[in-house]
Amino acid sequence: MLEIKPIFHALCRSKIGAILLLLQIAITTAIVSNAAFIIEDKVSYLSQETGYPEDEIFSFHVMLFGNDVESHQQFELDETMLRGLPNVIDAVYISNTPLSGSGSSSDFSINPAPEPGLSARTAYFFTDDHALNTLGLELASGRNFNESEVIVTDNNEQRANVTIITQTLADELFSDTDALGKTVYLGDIALKIVGIIKKAKGPWMKDSRPDNVALIPYINPNISGNFIVRTDVKQRAQLASTIEDEMLKSYDKRVIIRVRGLDEAKENYMAQDTLMMRMLIVLITILVLVTALGIFGLTLFNISKRTKQIGTRRALGARKSAIINYFLVENAMICTAGLILGVIAALLLGQLLMQHFSIAALPPSYIAGTALMVFVMSLLAVFGPAKRAANISPSIATRSI
Protein backbone atom coordinates (compact mmCIF):
# COMPACT_ATOMS: atom_id res chain seq x y z
CA MET A 1 0.00 0.00 0.00
CA LEU A 2 1.52 3.30 -1.05
CA GLU A 3 1.23 6.36 1.14
CA ILE A 4 2.47 9.00 -1.23
CA LYS A 5 0.71 12.00 0.26
CA PRO A 6 1.68 11.66 3.93
CA ILE A 7 5.23 10.69 2.98
CA PHE A 8 5.45 13.79 0.84
CA HIS A 9 4.11 15.99 3.63
CA ALA A 10 6.49 14.46 6.15
CA LEU A 11 9.38 15.08 3.74
CA CYS A 12 8.37 18.71 3.30
CA ARG A 13 8.50 19.20 7.06
CA SER A 14 12.04 17.90 7.47
CA LYS A 15 13.61 18.58 4.16
CA ILE A 16 17.28 19.42 4.56
CA GLY A 17 18.58 15.88 4.26
CA ALA A 18 16.22 15.20 1.40
CA ILE A 19 17.29 18.32 -0.48
CA LEU A 20 20.96 17.48 -0.11
CA LEU A 21 20.32 14.02 -1.45
CA LEU A 22 18.19 15.39 -4.25
CA LEU A 23 21.00 17.72 -5.32
CA GLN A 24 23.50 14.90 -5.16
CA ILE A 25 21.32 12.78 -7.40
CA ALA A 26 20.85 15.69 -9.81
CA ILE A 27 24.59 16.37 -10.01
CA THR A 28 25.38 12.70 -10.45
CA THR A 29 22.86 12.39 -13.27
CA ALA A 30 24.15 15.50 -15.04
CA ILE A 31 27.80 14.54 -14.83
CA VAL A 32 27.47 10.82 -15.40
CA SER A 33 25.30 11.15 -18.51
CA ASN A 34 27.71 13.62 -20.09
CA ALA A 35 30.80 11.70 -19.03
CA ALA A 36 29.31 8.44 -20.29
CA PHE A 37 28.70 10.04 -23.66
CA ILE A 38 32.24 11.40 -23.85
CA ILE A 39 33.62 8.01 -22.83
CA GLU A 40 31.59 6.23 -25.49
CA ASP A 41 32.78 8.81 -28.02
CA LYS A 42 36.40 8.19 -27.01
CA VAL A 43 36.00 4.44 -27.04
CA SER A 44 34.65 4.45 -30.57
CA TYR A 45 37.44 6.83 -31.60
CA LEU A 46 40.13 4.75 -29.91
CA SER A 47 38.88 1.49 -31.34
CA GLN A 48 38.14 2.59 -34.89
CA GLU A 49 39.45 0.68 -37.90
CA THR A 50 42.65 2.16 -39.33
CA GLY A 51 42.88 -0.01 -42.43
CA TYR A 52 46.36 -1.25 -41.42
CA PRO A 53 47.43 -4.60 -39.94
CA GLU A 54 48.98 -2.63 -37.08
CA ASP A 55 50.49 -5.56 -35.23
CA GLU A 56 52.41 -6.80 -38.30
CA ILE A 57 54.12 -3.48 -38.99
CA PHE A 58 56.91 -1.59 -37.33
CA SER A 59 58.71 1.56 -38.31
CA PHE A 60 62.03 3.22 -37.62
CA HIS A 61 63.83 6.42 -38.34
CA VAL A 62 67.33 6.75 -39.86
CA MET A 63 69.65 9.73 -39.59
CA LEU A 64 72.81 9.79 -41.69
CA PHE A 65 75.90 11.63 -40.55
CA GLY A 66 78.48 10.25 -43.01
CA ASN A 67 78.75 12.30 -46.22
CA ASP A 68 80.37 9.61 -48.35
CA VAL A 69 77.00 8.35 -49.67
CA GLU A 70 73.99 9.92 -51.38
CA SER A 71 71.02 9.41 -49.10
CA HIS A 72 68.55 8.51 -51.85
CA GLN A 73 70.88 5.89 -53.19
CA GLN A 74 71.64 4.51 -49.73
CA PHE A 75 67.93 4.26 -48.92
CA GLU A 76 67.35 2.35 -52.17
CA LEU A 77 70.02 -0.11 -51.05
CA ASP A 78 68.46 -0.29 -47.61
CA GLU A 79 65.06 -1.11 -49.04
CA THR A 80 66.53 -3.97 -51.02
CA MET A 81 68.45 -5.21 -47.98
CA LEU A 82 65.34 -5.06 -45.74
CA ARG A 83 63.20 -6.93 -48.23
CA GLY A 84 65.84 -9.65 -48.36
CA LEU A 85 65.84 -10.26 -44.59
CA PRO A 86 64.22 -13.50 -43.41
CA ASN A 87 60.58 -13.19 -42.33
CA VAL A 88 60.14 -9.77 -43.92
CA ILE A 89 56.98 -9.64 -46.04
CA ASP A 90 57.80 -6.25 -47.45
CA ALA A 91 59.54 -3.00 -46.51
CA VAL A 92 59.40 0.50 -47.85
CA TYR A 93 60.74 3.99 -47.43
CA ILE A 94 57.94 6.37 -46.47
CA SER A 95 58.19 10.05 -45.58
CA ASN A 96 56.22 9.56 -42.33
CA THR A 97 54.63 6.75 -40.39
CA PRO A 98 50.83 6.65 -40.56
CA LEU A 99 48.93 7.05 -37.24
CA SER A 100 52.06 8.42 -35.58
CA GLY A 101 51.00 12.06 -35.25
CA SER A 102 53.65 13.46 -37.57
CA GLY A 103 53.27 13.90 -41.30
CA SER A 104 52.49 16.36 -44.07
CA SER A 105 49.24 17.65 -45.35
CA SER A 106 48.05 20.14 -47.88
CA ASP A 107 45.00 21.04 -49.93
CA PHE A 108 44.55 18.82 -52.98
CA SER A 109 42.63 20.68 -55.63
CA ILE A 110 40.93 19.72 -58.88
CA ASN A 111 42.52 22.76 -60.54
CA PRO A 112 46.20 23.81 -60.63
CA ALA A 113 47.13 26.68 -58.28
CA PRO A 114 46.42 29.54 -58.33
CA GLU A 115 43.19 28.75 -60.21
CA PRO A 116 40.33 28.45 -57.76
CA GLY A 117 38.49 25.16 -57.56
CA LEU A 118 37.19 22.46 -55.26
CA SER A 119 39.90 21.33 -52.86
CA ALA A 120 40.21 19.01 -49.90
CA ARG A 121 42.57 18.77 -47.02
CA THR A 122 44.78 15.72 -47.62
CA ALA A 123 47.59 13.97 -45.81
CA TYR A 124 50.23 12.69 -48.25
CA PHE A 125 53.10 10.26 -48.01
CA PHE A 126 56.14 10.11 -50.30
CA THR A 127 56.92 6.45 -50.85
CA ASP A 128 57.18 3.89 -53.64
CA ASP A 129 55.41 0.94 -55.22
CA HIS A 130 55.95 -1.27 -52.16
CA ALA A 131 53.83 0.92 -49.90
CA LEU A 132 50.49 -0.81 -50.60
CA ASN A 133 51.87 -4.23 -49.79
CA THR A 134 53.87 -3.13 -46.78
CA LEU A 135 50.94 -1.24 -45.26
CA GLY A 136 48.50 -4.01 -46.15
CA LEU A 137 46.21 -1.69 -48.09
CA GLU A 138 43.60 -2.86 -50.57
CA LEU A 139 42.75 -1.16 -53.84
CA ALA A 140 39.12 -0.50 -54.62
CA SER A 141 39.97 0.21 -58.26
CA GLY A 142 42.92 1.07 -60.49
CA ARG A 143 46.44 -0.21 -60.02
CA ASN A 144 49.64 0.14 -58.03
CA PHE A 145 52.49 2.38 -59.22
CA ASN A 146 54.82 1.06 -61.93
CA GLU A 147 58.50 0.97 -61.12
CA SER A 148 58.98 3.53 -63.86
CA GLU A 149 56.65 5.98 -62.13
CA VAL A 150 58.71 6.00 -58.94
CA ILE A 151 61.07 8.98 -58.85
CA VAL A 152 64.16 8.49 -56.69
CA THR A 153 66.26 11.64 -56.79
CA ASP A 154 68.07 14.42 -54.98
CA ASN A 155 66.98 16.93 -57.61
CA ASN A 156 64.11 19.07 -56.43
CA GLU A 157 63.16 19.97 -60.00
CA GLN A 158 62.16 16.38 -60.70
CA ARG A 159 58.53 15.60 -59.86
CA ALA A 160 56.17 12.71 -59.63
CA ASN A 161 53.11 12.74 -61.86
CA VAL A 162 50.82 10.01 -60.51
CA THR A 163 49.13 9.32 -57.17
CA ILE A 164 46.98 6.77 -55.36
CA ILE A 165 44.28 8.24 -53.13
CA THR A 166 41.72 6.93 -50.68
CA GLN A 167 38.06 6.41 -51.57
CA THR A 168 37.08 9.08 -49.04
CA LEU A 169 39.24 11.69 -50.74
CA ALA A 170 38.04 10.58 -54.19
CA ASP A 171 34.43 10.98 -53.04
CA GLU A 172 35.08 14.43 -51.64
CA LEU A 173 36.81 15.76 -54.77
CA PHE A 174 34.79 13.91 -57.42
CA SER A 175 31.45 13.32 -55.81
CA ASP A 176 29.51 12.51 -58.99
CA THR A 177 32.14 11.00 -61.31
CA ASP A 178 34.76 8.27 -61.13
CA ALA A 179 37.98 9.75 -59.77
CA LEU A 180 40.16 7.13 -61.45
CA GLY A 181 42.15 8.68 -64.31
CA LYS A 182 41.38 12.22 -63.20
CA THR A 183 44.10 14.66 -62.24
CA VAL A 184 44.49 16.37 -58.89
CA TYR A 185 46.86 19.20 -58.06
CA LEU A 186 49.20 19.57 -55.12
CA GLY A 187 49.97 23.25 -55.62
CA ASP A 188 50.89 23.36 -59.31
CA ILE A 189 52.05 19.72 -59.48
CA ALA A 190 49.63 17.64 -61.54
CA LEU A 191 49.09 14.10 -60.28
CA LYS A 192 47.05 11.58 -62.23
CA ILE A 193 45.01 9.24 -60.08
CA VAL A 194 46.01 5.67 -61.00
CA GLY A 195 44.52 3.83 -58.04
CA ILE A 196 41.96 4.20 -55.30
CA ILE A 197 42.51 2.68 -51.84
CA LYS A 198 39.47 1.31 -50.00
CA LYS A 199 40.49 2.71 -46.66
CA ALA A 200 43.56 4.19 -44.96
CA LYS A 201 44.15 6.65 -42.15
CA GLY A 202 46.63 9.50 -42.36
CA PRO A 203 49.04 10.49 -39.59
CA TRP A 204 46.39 12.16 -37.45
CA MET A 205 43.35 10.22 -36.27
CA LYS A 206 42.02 13.42 -34.72
CA ASP A 207 42.25 15.39 -37.94
CA SER A 208 39.12 16.90 -39.43
CA ARG A 209 39.78 14.61 -42.46
CA PRO A 210 41.56 11.57 -41.03
CA ASP A 211 40.64 9.45 -44.07
CA ASN A 212 41.86 11.78 -46.82
CA VAL A 213 45.18 10.19 -47.78
CA ALA A 214 47.34 10.25 -50.92
CA LEU A 215 50.46 8.21 -51.76
CA ILE A 216 52.99 9.84 -54.09
CA PRO A 217 55.80 7.76 -55.68
CA TYR A 218 58.64 10.13 -54.96
CA ILE A 219 61.76 9.56 -52.88
CA ASN A 220 63.89 12.62 -52.33
CA PRO A 221 65.22 12.28 -48.80
CA ASN A 222 67.49 14.60 -47.00
CA ILE A 223 69.83 13.20 -44.38
CA SER A 224 67.05 11.42 -42.61
CA GLY A 225 64.43 8.89 -43.63
CA ASN A 226 61.69 6.75 -42.31
CA PHE A 227 61.10 3.07 -43.03
CA ILE A 228 58.29 0.68 -42.35
CA VAL A 229 58.63 -3.09 -42.35
CA ARG A 230 55.86 -5.65 -42.47
CA THR A 231 56.39 -9.06 -41.03
CA ASP A 232 54.52 -11.77 -39.21
CA VAL A 233 52.85 -10.87 -35.88
CA LYS A 234 55.00 -13.44 -34.09
CA GLN A 235 58.26 -12.36 -35.72
CA ARG A 236 57.84 -8.64 -35.24
CA ALA A 237 59.46 -8.18 -31.84
CA GLN A 238 62.46 -10.29 -32.76
CA LEU A 239 62.92 -8.60 -36.11
CA ALA A 240 62.57 -5.10 -34.65
CA SER A 241 65.28 -5.86 -32.10
CA THR A 242 67.82 -6.82 -34.77
CA ILE A 243 66.97 -4.09 -37.27
CA GLU A 244 69.52 -1.62 -35.95
CA ASP A 245 72.37 -4.11 -36.36
CA GLU A 246 71.26 -5.03 -39.87
CA MET A 247 71.08 -1.38 -40.91
CA LEU A 248 74.47 -0.52 -39.42
CA LYS A 249 75.98 -3.62 -40.97
CA SER A 250 75.30 -2.27 -44.45
CA TYR A 251 76.37 1.29 -43.61
CA ASP A 252 77.40 2.44 -40.15
CA LYS A 253 77.72 6.22 -40.29
CA ARG A 254 74.18 6.74 -39.12
CA VAL A 255 71.84 6.26 -36.17
CA ILE A 256 68.62 4.28 -36.01
CA ILE A 257 65.95 5.65 -33.68
CA ARG A 258 62.26 5.22 -32.83
CA VAL A 259 61.99 1.54 -33.66
CA ARG A 260 58.39 0.81 -32.74
CA GLY A 261 55.28 -1.06 -33.82
CA LEU A 262 52.53 0.74 -35.67
CA ASP A 263 50.08 -0.06 -32.83
CA GLU A 264 52.58 1.43 -30.40
CA ALA A 265 52.84 4.59 -32.47
CA LYS A 266 49.06 4.84 -32.51
CA GLU A 267 48.79 4.30 -28.75
CA ASN A 268 51.40 6.96 -28.19
CA TYR A 269 49.44 9.39 -30.30
CA MET A 270 46.22 8.53 -28.45
CA ALA A 271 47.75 8.39 -24.97
CA GLN A 272 46.11 11.60 -23.83
CA ASP A 273 42.68 10.47 -24.95
CA THR A 274 43.13 7.10 -23.32
CA LEU A 275 44.14 8.81 -20.10
CA MET A 276 41.18 11.16 -20.23
CA MET A 277 38.82 8.27 -20.86
CA ARG A 278 40.20 6.35 -17.90
CA MET A 279 39.94 9.38 -15.67
CA LEU A 280 36.34 9.89 -16.68
CA ILE A 281 35.54 6.26 -15.96
CA VAL A 282 37.12 6.60 -12.52
CA LEU A 283 35.27 9.86 -11.95
CA ILE A 284 31.83 8.51 -12.73
CA THR A 285 32.45 5.32 -10.80
CA ILE A 286 33.38 7.35 -7.73
CA LEU A 287 30.46 9.68 -8.24
CA VAL A 288 27.97 6.84 -8.49
CA LEU A 289 29.47 5.12 -5.46
CA VAL A 290 29.40 8.31 -3.41
CA THR A 291 25.78 8.88 -4.31
CA ALA A 292 24.88 5.31 -3.43
CA LEU A 293 26.71 5.68 -0.12
CA GLY A 294 24.92 8.96 0.48
CA ILE A 295 21.54 7.37 -0.01
CA PHE A 296 22.55 4.41 2.13
CA GLY A 297 23.83 6.67 4.89
CA LEU A 298 20.90 9.04 4.84
CA THR A 299 18.46 6.15 5.07
CA LEU A 300 20.39 4.64 7.98
CA PHE A 301 20.38 8.04 9.67
CA ASN A 302 16.67 8.47 9.06
CA ILE A 303 16.00 5.07 10.50
CA SER A 304 17.95 5.67 13.67
CA LYS A 305 16.21 9.02 14.02
CA ARG A 306 12.83 7.40 13.52
CA THR A 307 13.27 4.20 15.51
CA LYS A 308 10.45 5.05 17.89
CA GLN A 309 8.19 6.12 15.04
CA ILE A 310 8.82 2.87 13.20
CA GLY A 311 8.07 0.86 16.35
CA THR A 312 4.87 2.85 16.79
CA ARG A 313 3.84 2.23 13.20
CA ARG A 314 4.45 -1.47 13.70
CA ALA A 315 2.36 -1.36 16.90
CA LEU A 316 -0.42 0.38 15.00
CA GLY A 317 -0.53 -2.47 12.52
CA ALA A 318 2.14 -1.85 9.87
CA ARG A 319 3.43 -5.04 8.35
CA LYS A 320 7.17 -5.28 7.74
CA SER A 321 6.53 -4.81 4.04
CA ALA A 322 4.74 -1.53 4.76
CA ILE A 323 7.84 -0.21 6.54
CA ILE A 324 10.08 -1.27 3.65
CA ASN A 325 7.66 0.34 1.20
CA TYR A 326 7.69 3.53 3.20
CA PHE A 327 11.42 3.96 2.74
CA LEU A 328 11.37 2.85 -0.89
CA VAL A 329 8.59 5.30 -1.74
CA GLU A 330 10.26 8.10 0.17
CA ASN A 331 13.50 7.45 -1.67
CA ALA A 332 11.77 7.13 -5.03
CA MET A 333 10.17 10.52 -4.48
CA ILE A 334 13.46 12.24 -3.63
CA CYS A 335 15.09 10.42 -6.50
CA THR A 336 12.43 11.43 -9.02
CA ALA A 337 12.73 15.07 -8.06
CA GLY A 338 16.51 14.78 -8.24
CA LEU A 339 16.31 13.13 -11.65
CA ILE A 340 14.06 15.83 -13.07
CA LEU A 341 16.56 18.43 -11.94
CA GLY A 342 19.41 16.19 -13.11
CA VAL A 343 17.99 15.82 -16.62
CA ILE A 344 17.73 19.59 -16.98
CA ALA A 345 21.25 20.01 -15.62
CA ALA A 346 22.54 17.29 -17.97
CA LEU A 347 21.07 19.08 -20.97
CA LEU A 348 22.56 22.40 -19.89
CA LEU A 349 25.95 20.84 -19.19
CA GLY A 350 25.84 19.07 -22.55
CA GLN A 351 25.15 22.37 -24.28
CA LEU A 352 28.02 24.02 -22.43
CA LEU A 353 30.42 21.24 -23.40
CA MET A 354 29.21 21.42 -26.96
CA GLN A 355 29.92 25.15 -27.14
CA HIS A 356 33.30 25.12 -25.44
CA PHE A 357 34.86 21.77 -26.31
CA SER A 358 33.30 20.98 -29.70
CA ILE A 359 31.66 17.83 -28.38
CA ALA A 360 28.65 16.51 -30.24
CA ALA A 361 25.18 17.11 -28.76
CA LEU A 362 24.35 14.78 -25.87
CA PRO A 363 21.81 12.22 -27.17
CA PRO A 364 18.68 11.89 -24.98
CA SER A 365 19.25 8.14 -24.74
CA TYR A 366 22.31 8.77 -22.56
CA ILE A 367 20.31 10.90 -20.15
CA ALA A 368 17.48 8.38 -20.03
CA GLY A 369 19.93 5.51 -19.50
CA THR A 370 21.76 7.34 -16.72
CA ALA A 371 18.51 8.35 -15.03
CA LEU A 372 17.29 4.77 -15.05
CA MET A 373 20.63 3.55 -13.70
CA VAL A 374 20.62 6.14 -10.89
CA PHE A 375 17.03 5.27 -10.00
CA VAL A 376 17.69 1.54 -9.78
CA MET A 377 20.90 2.12 -7.86
CA SER A 378 19.15 4.34 -5.33
CA LEU A 379 16.43 1.76 -4.74
CA LEU A 380 19.10 -0.89 -4.24
CA ALA A 381 20.98 1.37 -1.83
CA VAL A 382 17.87 2.00 0.24
CA PHE A 383 16.65 -1.57 0.32
CA GLY A 384 19.14 -2.90 2.87
CA PRO A 385 18.56 -0.16 5.46
CA ALA A 386 14.81 -0.38 4.86
CA LYS A 387 14.84 -4.09 5.63
CA ARG A 388 16.70 -3.30 8.79
CA ALA A 389 14.05 -0.75 9.70
CA ALA A 390 11.34 -3.34 9.17
CA ASN A 391 13.01 -5.55 11.76
CA ILE A 392 12.70 -2.93 14.50
CA SER A 393 10.58 -4.47 17.22
CA PRO A 394 7.16 -2.92 17.82
CA SER A 395 7.91 -3.09 21.55
CA ILE A 396 10.18 -0.05 21.03
CA ALA A 397 6.93 1.91 21.17
CA THR A 398 6.49 1.22 24.88
CA ARG A 399 10.10 0.66 25.87
CA SER A 400 11.59 3.97 24.77
CA ILE A 401 10.46 7.31 26.10
Added chain:
Amino acid sequence: MLKMNNISKLYQTEMVQTHALRDFNLHVEEGEFIAVTGPSGSGKTTFLNIAGMLEPFSSGQYLLDGIDVGKLNDNQRADVRNQKIGFIFQGFNLIPDLNLYENIEVPLRYRGIKANERKRRIEQCLEQVGLASRAKHLPQQLSGGQQQRVAIARALAGKPRFLLADEPTGNLDSLMARQVMELLEQINRDGATIIMVTHDPELARRAPRNIQVVDGQLADFTLYQGAQTLKNVAGV
Protein backbone atom coordinates in the same frame (compact mmCIF):
# COMPACT_ATOMS: atom_id res chain seq x y z
CA MET B 1 -12.08 -12.18 25.45
CA LEU B 2 -8.47 -12.35 26.71
CA LYS B 3 -7.11 -15.49 28.30
CA MET B 4 -3.52 -15.87 29.48
CA ASN B 5 -2.58 -19.26 30.82
CA ASN B 6 0.81 -19.72 32.48
CA ILE B 7 2.48 -17.07 30.37
CA SER B 8 6.19 -16.65 31.05
CA LYS B 9 8.59 -14.16 29.63
CA LEU B 10 12.32 -14.55 29.96
CA TYR B 11 14.72 -11.81 28.92
CA GLN B 12 18.14 -13.20 28.24
CA THR B 13 21.03 -10.78 28.16
CA GLU B 14 24.74 -11.54 28.31
CA MET B 15 24.94 -10.92 32.04
CA VAL B 16 21.58 -11.89 33.48
CA GLN B 17 18.33 -13.71 32.89
CA THR B 18 15.23 -11.79 33.90
CA HIS B 19 11.93 -13.53 34.47
CA ALA B 20 9.77 -10.55 33.63
CA LEU B 21 6.62 -12.70 33.84
CA ARG B 22 6.26 -16.05 35.61
CA ASP B 23 3.25 -18.33 35.16
CA PHE B 24 1.06 -15.36 34.58
CA ASN B 25 -2.68 -16.15 34.48
CA LEU B 26 -5.41 -13.70 33.64
CA HIS B 27 -8.89 -13.77 32.14
CA VAL B 28 -10.47 -10.60 30.90
CA GLU B 29 -14.10 -10.39 29.85
CA GLU B 30 -15.50 -8.22 27.09
CA GLY B 31 -16.20 -4.67 28.31
CA GLU B 32 -13.99 -4.68 31.39
CA PHE B 33 -11.90 -1.70 32.50
CA ILE B 34 -8.82 -2.94 34.31
CA ALA B 35 -6.17 -0.89 36.05
CA VAL B 36 -2.80 -2.59 36.44
CA THR B 37 -0.56 -1.45 39.27
CA GLY B 38 2.62 -2.74 40.80
CA PRO B 39 6.14 -1.76 41.71
CA SER B 40 8.58 -0.54 39.12
CA GLY B 41 10.19 -3.39 37.22
CA SER B 42 7.52 -5.86 38.26
CA GLY B 43 6.53 -6.68 34.65
CA LYS B 44 3.54 -4.45 33.90
CA THR B 45 4.83 -3.19 30.58
CA THR B 46 5.95 -6.68 29.67
CA PHE B 47 2.44 -7.95 30.32
CA LEU B 48 0.90 -5.17 28.26
CA ASN B 49 3.33 -5.74 25.38
CA ILE B 50 2.50 -9.42 25.30
CA ALA B 51 -1.21 -8.67 25.50
CA GLY B 52 -0.78 -6.30 22.55
CA MET B 53 1.43 -8.74 20.63
CA LEU B 54 4.25 -6.23 20.57
CA GLU B 55 6.62 -8.94 21.73
CA PRO B 56 6.60 -12.71 21.86
CA PHE B 57 6.33 -14.70 25.08
CA SER B 58 8.57 -17.57 26.13
CA SER B 59 5.96 -20.14 27.16
CA GLY B 60 2.31 -20.54 28.02
CA GLN B 61 -0.83 -19.90 26.04
CA TYR B 62 -2.48 -16.65 25.08
CA LEU B 63 -5.92 -16.58 23.47
CA LEU B 64 -7.38 -13.35 22.17
CA ASP B 65 -10.97 -13.67 20.97
CA GLY B 66 -10.33 -17.38 20.77
CA ILE B 67 -7.31 -16.91 18.49
CA ASP B 68 -4.18 -18.68 19.67
CA VAL B 69 -1.73 -15.79 19.41
CA GLY B 70 1.33 -18.05 19.67
CA LYS B 71 0.42 -19.59 16.31
CA LEU B 72 0.22 -16.32 14.34
CA ASN B 73 2.97 -15.17 12.04
CA ASP B 74 4.33 -11.65 11.97
CA ASN B 75 1.93 -10.32 9.32
CA GLN B 76 -1.07 -11.85 11.05
CA ARG B 77 -0.05 -10.30 14.37
CA ALA B 78 0.30 -6.91 12.65
CA ASP B 79 -3.19 -7.31 11.19
CA VAL B 80 -4.72 -8.31 14.53
CA ARG B 81 -3.07 -5.31 16.21
CA ASN B 82 -4.41 -3.11 13.49
CA GLN B 83 -7.97 -4.41 13.65
CA LYS B 84 -8.62 -5.30 17.28
CA ILE B 85 -6.20 -3.33 19.43
CA GLY B 86 -5.71 0.35 20.14
CA PHE B 87 -2.53 1.52 21.89
CA ILE B 88 -2.00 4.54 24.11
CA PHE B 89 1.57 5.21 25.19
CA GLN B 90 3.07 7.15 28.03
CA GLY B 91 5.13 9.22 25.58
CA PHE B 92 2.13 9.74 23.24
CA ASN B 93 4.21 8.46 20.29
CA LEU B 94 2.72 10.81 17.74
CA ILE B 95 4.70 11.03 14.54
CA PRO B 96 6.35 14.45 14.66
CA ASP B 97 6.40 15.08 10.89
CA LEU B 98 2.69 14.39 10.45
CA ASN B 99 -0.12 16.72 11.44
CA LEU B 100 -2.92 15.53 13.75
CA TYR B 101 -5.14 14.45 10.88
CA GLU B 102 -2.35 12.42 9.26
CA ASN B 103 -1.35 10.90 12.60
CA ILE B 104 -4.82 9.55 13.17
CA GLU B 105 -4.89 8.37 9.58
CA VAL B 106 -1.86 6.07 10.01
CA PRO B 107 -3.62 2.93 11.34
CA LEU B 108 -6.57 3.48 8.99
CA ARG B 109 -4.25 3.47 5.99
CA TYR B 110 -2.66 0.24 7.16
CA ARG B 111 -6.12 -1.25 7.24
CA GLY B 112 -6.76 -0.08 3.68
CA ILE B 113 -9.80 2.03 4.48
CA LYS B 114 -10.99 4.32 1.65
CA ALA B 115 -10.16 8.04 1.80
CA ASN B 116 -13.66 9.38 2.42
CA GLU B 117 -14.36 6.84 5.14
CA ARG B 118 -11.03 7.74 6.73
CA LYS B 119 -11.98 11.41 6.66
CA ARG B 120 -15.32 10.72 8.31
CA ARG B 121 -13.77 8.67 11.10
CA ILE B 122 -10.87 11.04 11.74
CA GLU B 123 -13.17 14.04 12.02
CA GLN B 124 -15.47 12.13 14.34
CA CYS B 125 -12.59 11.06 16.59
CA LEU B 126 -11.06 14.53 16.68
CA GLU B 127 -14.49 15.82 17.66
CA GLN B 128 -14.72 13.24 20.41
CA VAL B 129 -11.42 14.32 21.98
CA GLY B 130 -12.26 18.00 21.51
CA LEU B 131 -9.55 18.89 19.01
CA ALA B 132 -11.56 19.21 15.80
CA SER B 133 -10.20 22.69 15.08
CA ARG B 134 -6.58 21.54 15.33
CA ALA B 135 -6.49 18.94 12.55
CA LYS B 136 -3.75 20.73 10.60
CA HIS B 137 -1.49 21.32 13.63
CA LEU B 138 1.72 19.42 14.22
CA PRO B 139 2.09 17.49 17.50
CA GLN B 140 4.77 19.86 18.80
CA GLN B 141 2.27 22.72 18.67
CA LEU B 142 0.09 21.02 21.29
CA SER B 143 0.29 20.62 25.06
CA GLY B 144 0.99 17.19 26.53
CA GLY B 145 -2.63 16.59 27.45
CA GLN B 146 -3.77 17.56 23.98
CA GLN B 147 -1.18 15.27 22.44
CA GLN B 148 -2.40 12.38 24.54
CA ARG B 149 -5.95 13.09 23.43
CA VAL B 150 -4.79 12.92 19.82
CA ALA B 151 -3.12 9.63 20.58
CA ILE B 152 -6.39 8.40 22.05
CA ALA B 153 -8.22 9.58 18.93
CA ARG B 154 -5.70 7.62 16.88
CA ALA B 155 -6.33 4.53 19.01
CA LEU B 156 -10.07 4.97 18.65
CA ALA B 157 -10.21 5.66 14.92
CA GLY B 158 -9.87 2.00 14.06
CA LYS B 159 -12.79 1.19 16.39
CA PRO B 160 -10.76 -1.36 18.39
CA ARG B 161 -12.56 -3.62 20.83
CA PHE B 162 -9.51 -3.67 23.01
CA LEU B 163 -7.57 -0.66 24.28
CA LEU B 164 -4.15 -0.99 25.92
CA ALA B 165 -2.65 1.97 27.73
CA ASP B 166 0.78 2.04 29.42
CA GLU B 167 0.80 4.88 31.93
CA PRO B 168 -1.28 7.13 29.68
CA THR B 169 -1.23 9.88 32.29
CA GLY B 170 2.37 9.42 33.40
CA ASN B 171 3.56 12.54 31.62
CA LEU B 172 0.56 14.72 32.51
CA ASP B 173 -0.40 16.93 35.42
CA SER B 174 -3.36 15.86 37.54
CA LEU B 175 -5.94 18.00 35.78
CA MET B 176 -4.94 16.71 32.38
CA ALA B 177 -4.74 13.20 33.83
CA ARG B 178 -8.34 13.42 35.02
CA GLN B 179 -9.50 14.61 31.59
CA VAL B 180 -7.78 11.67 29.93
CA MET B 181 -9.26 9.29 32.49
CA GLU B 182 -12.74 10.65 31.81
CA LEU B 183 -12.20 10.09 28.13
CA LEU B 184 -11.16 6.48 28.76
CA GLU B 185 -14.20 5.91 30.95
CA GLN B 186 -16.39 7.26 28.16
CA ILE B 187 -14.76 4.92 25.67
CA ASN B 188 -15.28 2.01 28.04
CA ARG B 189 -18.95 2.88 28.37
CA ASP B 190 -19.14 2.82 24.58
CA GLY B 191 -18.10 -0.82 24.72
CA ALA B 192 -14.31 -1.11 24.47
CA THR B 193 -12.35 -3.33 26.82
CA ILE B 194 -9.55 -1.36 28.45
CA ILE B 195 -6.39 -2.40 30.25
CA MET B 196 -4.50 0.51 31.74
CA VAL B 197 -1.16 0.42 33.55
CA THR B 198 -0.86 3.25 36.04
CA HIS B 199 1.18 4.38 39.00
CA ASP B 200 -1.55 6.73 40.18
CA PRO B 201 -3.58 5.05 42.98
CA GLU B 202 -6.38 7.59 42.65
CA LEU B 203 -6.88 6.77 38.98
CA ALA B 204 -6.53 3.06 39.63
CA ARG B 205 -9.31 3.26 42.20
CA ARG B 206 -11.63 4.69 39.58
CA ALA B 207 -11.27 1.55 37.47
CA PRO B 208 -13.87 -1.18 38.17
CA ARG B 209 -11.22 -3.89 38.37
CA ASN B 210 -7.69 -3.61 39.73
CA ILE B 211 -4.92 -6.12 39.34
CA GLN B 212 -1.48 -5.89 40.85
CA VAL B 213 1.65 -7.32 39.30
CA VAL B 214 4.40 -8.20 41.72
CA ASP B 215 7.61 -9.83 40.62
CA GLY B 216 6.16 -11.03 37.34
CA GLN B 217 3.03 -12.56 38.82
CA LEU B 218 -0.48 -11.47 39.67
CA ALA B 219 -0.75 -10.68 43.40
CA ASP B 220 -3.49 -12.69 45.08
CA PHE B 221 -6.36 -10.34 44.85
CA THR B 222 -9.19 -12.72 44.22
CA LEU B 223 -11.53 -11.54 46.92
CA TYR B 224 -11.03 -7.90 46.13
CA GLN B 225 -11.39 -8.69 42.44
CA GLY B 226 -14.65 -10.56 42.97
CA ALA B 227 -16.06 -7.67 44.93
CA GLN B 228 -15.06 -5.24 42.23
CA THR B 229 -16.62 -7.33 39.51
CA LEU B 230 -19.87 -7.58 41.45
CA LYS B 231 -19.88 -3.84 41.94
CA ASN B 232 -19.17 -3.43 38.28
CA VAL B 233 -22.02 -5.67 37.19
CA ALA B 234 -24.39 -3.97 39.63
CA GLY B 235 -23.33 -0.57 38.36
CA VAL B 236 -24.17 -1.31 34.71
